[in-house]
Amino acid sequence: MIFHPLILALFTASLLTGFMVVYASVFGAQILRRWDLRSGSELQLGLERKTYLVSTLLGYAFAAELLSLALFVFTADRIHGFFVGAMCAAGTLKANAFGYPALLLKGTNAILAGLWLILNTADNKGSDYPLVKTKYRWLLAATPLILAEIVLQAAYFLKLDPDVITSCCSTLFSQGGTSLGSDLASLPVAPMRVLFFSSLALSAALGVVFVRTGRAGVFLGLSSAATLAVSVLAIISFISIYIYELPSHHCPFCLLQAGYHFVGYPIYFSLFGGAIAGLGVGVLQPYRKVPTLSEAVPKLQKKLAIAAVVCFLVLAAIVLVEMAVSQLVLPD
Amino acid sequence: MIALDKARKVFGQGKPNEFTALYETSLTIEADRLTVIRGPSGSGKTTLLSLIGCMTRPTSGRIHVLGREITSLPERFLTEIRRKTFGFIFQQFNLIPGLTALENVILPAYPTGERRSSLEKRAAGLFDLFDLASKARSRVEWLSGGEAQRVTIARALINDPAVVIADEPTAHLDSKLSREFMETMGRLKTQGRTVLIASHDPLVTDHPAVERVFHIRDGRIDGARP
Numbered sequence: 001m002i003f004h005p006l007i008l009a010l011f012t013a014s015l016l017t018g019f020m021v022v023y024a025s026v027f028g029a030q031i032l033r034r035w036d037l038r039s040g041s042e043l044q045l046g047l048e049r050k051t052y053l054v055s056t057l058l059g060y061a062f063a064a065e066l067l068s069l070a071l072f073v074f075t076a077d078r079i080h081g082f083f084v085g086a087m088c089a090a091g092t093l094k095a096n097a098f099g100y101p102a103l104l105l106k107g108t109n110a111i112l113a114g115l116w117l118i119l120n121t122a123d124n125k126g127s128d129y130p131l132v133k134t135k136y137r138w139l140l141a142a143t144p145l146i147l148a149e150i151v152l153q154a155a156y157f158l159k160l161d162p163d164v165i166t167s168c169c170s171t172l173f174s175q176g177g178t179s180l181g182s183d184l185a186s187l188p189v190a191p192m193r194v195l196f197f198s199s200l201a202l203s204a205a206l207g208v209v210f211v212r213t214g215r216a217g218v219f220l221g222l223s224s225a226a227t228l229a230v231s232v233l234a235i236i237s238f239i240s241i242y243i244y245e246l247p248s249h250h251c252p253f254c255l256l257q258a259g260y261h262f263v264g265y266p267i268y269f270s271l272f273g274g275a276i277a278g279l280g281v282g283v284l285q286p287y288r289k290v291p292t293l294s295e296a297v298p299k300l301q302k303k304l305a306i307a308a309v310v311c312f313l314v315l316a317a318i319v320l321v322e323m324a325v326s327q328l329v330l331p332d
Numbered sequence: 333m334i335a336l337d338k339a340r341k342v343f344g345q346g347k348p349n350e351f352t353a354l355y356e357t358s359l360t361i362e363a364d365r366l367t368v369i370r371g372p373s374g375s376g377k378t379t380l381l382s383l384i385g386c387m388t389r390p391t392s393g394r395i396h397v398l399g400r401e402i403t404s405l406p407e408r409f410l411t412e413i414r415r416k417t418f419g420f421i422f423q424q425f426n427l428i429p430g431l432t433a434l435e436n437v438i439l440p441a442y443p444t445g446e447r448r449s450s451l452e453k454r455a456a457g458l459f460d461l462f463d464l465a466s467k468a469r470s471r472v473e474w475l476s477g478g479e480a481q482r483v484t485i486a487r488a489l490i491n492d493p494a495v496v497i498a499d500e501p502t503a504h505l506d507s508k509l510s511r512e513f514m515e516t517m518g519r520l521k522t523q524g525r526t527v528l529i530a531s532h533d534p535l536v537t538d539h540p541a542v543e544r545v546f547h548i549r550d551g552r553i554d555g556a557r558p
Contacts, residue, residue: 037404040337040338040339040390040392040393040394040403041392042340042391042392045389045390045391045392045393045403045404048404049389052406052407124406124408127405127406127409128404129404129406
């Protein structure tokens with residue numbers, strides 16, 4: 001199992017990311033303790049030179065972290081055939097106790113990685129390293145989570161046992177069960193539909209307001225985070241059943257399969273893309289008044305806000321099209 | 333004004349071939365004046381010019397150019413300063429063979445995105461100034477030493493820099509051309525540019541247009557005139 005090419009790719013990416021993150025954290029601790037731009041000491045000049053290199057390498061590591069979320073889910077889906085009972089990634093991830101925690105951490109870390117990349121982009125636009133301490137503080141906060149993710153992912157893949165009979169997604173995400181998945185699947189369709197489209201509309205509207213006025217950046221960030229949470233619930237609650245055209249099938253993973261035209265990928269990409277971009281606008285809001293960023297940050301925020309609006313509108317369009325062409329008829 | 337505050341440059345630090353090219357150096361070069369760094373070969377002149385011209389970073393210390401601290405700037409900001417603030421004249425002319433004199437002159441201005449017609453117009457003014465108009469369309473390998481030198485000066489001025497830096501500019505020129513070169517530098521100074529020349533050629537260091545000479549030896553400034 002461990003020698004599956006996709007798993008080896010994930011291991012390699014994780015080890016490289018882990019090494020970079022630990023190395024950068026040690027360097028970041030030095031930055032937090034010793035950074036003094038007024039000093040012309042050899043140490044300070046060395047830190048200035050090195051932070052450029054470390055940030056660049058870390059940028060690649062975090063880009064890999066973003067991609068590895070998609071690869072992890074794709075891998076979990078592709079290897080479901082090895083397990084009796086598994087029909088998609090839902091069953092594979094349930095094959096031992098580490099699958100879902102690993103997925104949850106990978107999702108969290110992907111968002112943190114995206115936000116760090118946004119902070120780093122802003123920092124690189126200032127001539128005096130205006131966010132250098134901020135971005136290394138973020139890194140130090142994210143490092144334990146990334147290391148925990150690497151450990152959980154390794155434990156998950158190393159402890160996969162093909163002899164284990166796992167659960168199928170119909171069981172995990174069925175209404176009336178006692179698991180968390182069942183609770184989510186039991187969320188009422190009509191209110192979730194209203195909540196989903198309302199949150200998308202609110203985030204998109206806040207994005208437009210921000211692009212036009214430069215205001216409501218923090219609200220856009222909060223709204224984007226809420227939209228991410230609501231959308232995940234909505235996918236399990238009602239979007240899935242329209243795609244599968246089965247009122248009892250709530251799996252958030254089967255829609256990643258060829259039988260459903262891989263529609264899950266554009267759904268999740270637009271959702272995470274919009275959420276990270278929208279959150280990025282909020283994260284950057286306090287730095288609009290930094291003298292060397294006063295031009296660059298508003299421009300970057302504007303681009304992010306446009307990206308968030310586009311992503312959320314694409315997500316809404318995909319879901320609306322799926323609902324429109326679906327043969328599913330729900331009782332009022 | 334250009335100010336060095338305890339600037340030091342070590343090459344190959346921590347390695348067996350570690351070499352200190354410039355020891356802790358503090359000096360001030362006033363704006364709109366012609367200053368010469370004088371010293372023998374290997375004394376640290378080129379290293380000093382490279383530090384001031386943002387071509388390399390000091391190992392420690394800070395450097396201020398026209399009121400801006402440059403040593404802490406990330407590379408992408410240094411590129412802009414190199415392009416807009418400094419004009420460089422090298423010992424080996426460093427003209428690109430295969431290109432015409434005109435193309436060599438406008439080359440440093442290409443990344444600015446300015447229209448080529450506007451660049452050519454500005455270059456034509458420089459060619460007239462240096463009596464090179466008839467050579468503008470000639471490939472640089474066809475030019476004499478004196479003509480090539482004047483092309484390099486025109487190239488250094490294409491972006492209208494505030495500071496002109498010349499490293500051993502008369503090393504390949506005869507006495508007549510060396511004097512002509514210094515006359516040109518004197519004119520640049522009177523136009524309000526800061527001119528900084530590294531040389532050990534007496535024709536340069538003793539020229540009447542020179543207002544200040546720093547003596548450097550073994551990586552240390554050991555005297556100044558006046």
